Amino acid sequence: MNKIGAGLDFGNSNTTIAVYDGKNINYLRIDSGLNKGVVMPSALYIHKNKEFETGSRALLRYLEENTNRKIRLSEVEVGTIEVHMGEMDRDYFVERDRSFTARLHARIDQDMPGRLFRGLKMYLGEKEETRFRIFDKFFRLEALLNMLLRSVRESWEKQGYSFSSIHIGRPVRYQGSSDNKNDQALIRMKKALSLAGYPAPLFLEEPIAAAWSYLDDHSLEKGNTLLVFDFGGGTLDLALLEKLEGKSFRVLDTSGLTRAGDWIDREIYSRIVFTHLGKGAEVPFTKDDGSRSSYPFPFSEFEELLLNWQSTHLLNQARYLEDIDRALLAGGETTLRVDRLNRLIRCNGSFTLIKLIEQAKKDLSDQEKTRLVYPEINLDIELTRDDLKTVISSFLKEIPVLINDLLQSAGIDTVDRVVSTGGSSLIPDIRGLLENRFPGVVEEWDPFHSIAAGLAMADYYS
Template sequence: VFERPFRLVALVTPLLLRIRKSLETCLRNNLQQASAADHACLGHPVNFEGLNASHNETGLQRLSEAGGYAGFQHQRFFPEPIAAAISYLFDYPEITSKTMLAVDFGGGTLDLCVLRHRGEKFEVVATHGVGLGGDHIDQQLFRRLLFPLLGKGERWRRKGEDREIETLFPFEEYEDLLLNWAVSYRLNQNQYTTPVMQRIEQEDEAAAKFRRLYELIKRNYSYLAFQAIKELKARLSSQEQARLDIPEIDIDIQLTRSEFETIIADQLSSFRQAIDDTLALAEIAASDVELVIRTGGSSLIPAVKNILEELFPGKVIEHDPFTSVAAGLAIAEYRGLGEKMPAKKP
């Protein structure tokens, strides 16, 4: 942050501390419940990073450490898709017997669980999670829409010792940093900016693309570009076409919903595969699912809705896309659900 490295724990702690301070304010006049501000049920994805168990353990340890620094001395941990399901069941207590699939498609991960709800009890049959979310869709849009306008695929002429050399501009060296706005400031170094300036000096038709790339790097517009992409994505959830407008780097692109769905075809395929994998883990068929709870911001994408309706016709319910998990965690804390932090392995 501003060229200073921070541990992830240091970035999460202020967020949790603000929540705890808000709890203290709410409970200030209720001495009997004042100690509740020391308790927290912390939600987590089924898998923090892919399917690597050690990454899950590290993620939980970091979350627990941040919670401790924020003053939550009594912590429980609960998978987010199960929290979303609990939130739905709390809102609709008349549902007494269902085999349910909760689909929590958020910004960073896709988390799923199959539950059997009988009476006042539920059984978690299977959980599954993959590193697929709105951020990955945003990155794909950046690749397909912006990379060609920033110089990807253009050629680069420069003088060698005894002849002129012409090759593709080494755009691949910029890609990872461009796609991660939090570290894109690292591009503002001579090793990256000098080749861009040399390419601009060639003054051909492609020079405008490299001037655009130079502006993005020097003014650190990567975050701004991603915000514009998020707005485009949101508009395409309610409109058949929308514009990606980034005047700071002279970009104005019209995109139809159909074109958007073509661009994210791989992500949609991965989404469907994750559904199939979850059903396989639960050892049930799609026809055995009686209710599908759809939540999370990315679940609002029409193509995602269509996939679920195709697999589970007439069984899909949208449930509080942005608040269901938080509500479910509050209910889980009240009912004493969740697991305590496991002891750290030596």
């Protein structure tokens, strides 16, 4: 059989696999959705019966089974701790009769049909081992990644492929809290890949992979410089390269940020949408002496659980719902806003809202304004490109500094070509930033395939 190079771009949002035979690139249909797409959402849904789905079907199943589901929380015992109270007497601990055993409880969503995981890549660089409670068991990150990666392997095998080697993309800087997050992340990733039955992987930084595929298709003169700008869902990755003979190149330096498209969605949620759910609302009430006054609705108590859609169901507890009920009696503007929050919590709609926010953000890449409409919670607001520009203002300041530092490290102040790729590079103000800094030399390069293609090429020639 002829040699085949394989490349897996395991992204925070999307996963793509490409094969290269020395002439042509082919993207494999790995998604489980009806149209069997080549770009698979990096999503995993585990049912209560331990069966699981990946990709588009995982998202669909989650939405089907969870939207408008009434949440019933019950308290379960998850363990006990023994507390020994006493005093130190010289070197001895003298226990007094105040020792006791405390039972630890957690609130469980008792009717939850399954759990959805998105963006598992972002946990790879965490300091502590990440374990996820899934019904009655704890799963390690590697075990969940194994399920996702295994389904990709089974999918390529069904299409008649088998690989003796594979190149896998990695960001320049992984997200996470570990001091040595890159090393940590690669160890965990290797473990998961090995569990999933992959051949020993070779890792390549994602923007370097994009350079492989770009240079296979475009000519650049020897000695020219190229900046690859890969802005995805979890990270921004940059690579600065110098073109050598033929299609080869030399990497001058790399750089990156550990925030990207997902962060933007969360910022739209907290900086724009929260106001429409009751942030900043004043709840009017009548004092004992008959005069009118107001108190601030305690929205800050809700914020974290709203942003973390996996945990939003925990807001279905008396301590939160009582605050809402009190505000709902107040009437007027406050009621309107808090009623949206009430509906969102009770219909378990946080994930749907995040997806609608993401879609509105994407719409703004093609149009000046759009509407964010979620009828079930009575939300209908306009979002403009200016709103998005305000939300991403920190990126618009940080990115030029990052680029300048990268160029400075190579002793140059401009480049001959800029290649922009990754879904978030489609945001017009990001594109504008690159155009202003490097007029006339910015090219968009296959935002959702460029990395998998380049990985397959690198694998072929390795």
